[in-house]
Amino acid sequence: MKIYLILAVAAVAVTATMIIFVIKKYSAPQEPQLNSLIREFLTSKESPLAPQTDFLLQQKHWKLLIAISAIESQYCKRKIEWNCWGVGGDSAYRRYSSIRASIVDANDLIENWQSKSKWLTVESMNCSYVQPCNQNWVRVVNKVLEELNIYE
Numbered sequence: 001m002k003i004y005l006i007l008a009v010a011a012v013a014v015t016a017t018m019i020i021f022v023i024k025k026y027s028a029p030q031e032p033q034l035n036s037l038i039r040e041f042l043t044s045k046e047s048p049l050a051p052q053t054d055f056l057l058q059q060k061h062w063k064l065l066i067a068i069s070a071i072e073s074q075y076c077k078r079k080i081e082w083n084c085w086g087v088g089g090d091s092a093y094r095r096y097s098s099i100r101a102s103i104v105d106a107n108d109l110i111e112n113w114q115s116k117s118k119w120l121t122v123e124s125m126n127c128s129y130v131q132p133c134n135q136n137w138v139r140v141v142n143k144v145l146e147e148l149n150i151y152e
Contacts, residue, residue: 031057037151042066047075049084052099059107067122067144068106068129071137089131 035053042050049056049069056062069076069084076084081095082102087109088094096102113119119129122141127133 034151038062038066038148041148041151042075045070045075046077048079048099049076052103055100056103059103061107061110063145063148064110064122064141065103065106066148067141070144071140086130 035057038057039050039053042053047069049066056065059065065085066075068086072086073079073084076099080093081097082099083094083096084099084102085106086093087102087106094102094105096105110119113128119125122138122145125141126135126138130137
């Protein structure tokens with residue numbers, strides 16, 4: 001009986017080790033790698049967001065922020081007072097004192113709506129975040145999100 005128990009424990013230990021190895025071998029890039037990849041992505045777009053990659057990656061909705069910036073301000077190249085996301089629209093356009101303040105506000109805005117079960121998809125943001133409804137906006141944001149997903 002003891003021999004079988006020892007073999008069973010050994011088999012479990014080997015299996016657990018193999019699973020840990022597989023997870024480590026095929027896991028998403030570690031943060032320094034991700035940071036470098038996203039910085040390179042933003043630099044390739046000549047984005048002023050590139051130097052803020054560390055801060056941007058700390059935000060829950062960093063991918064969505066980058067994707068929205070693509071359509072709203074050409075990756076933050078065409079912004080007014082750091083509003084890279086078109087937050088506020090024409091009548092209540094938000095102005096920020098820094099890029100970090102705008103990143104936090106845009107992330108918080110998305111988080112606020114998602115906590116109310118809104119804006120859970122890019123399609124659900126159409127006609128609400130972006131007005132009037134704009135299918136091109138949806139297409140571009142989804143395309144950039146697909147590009148960013150390869151890095152994780």
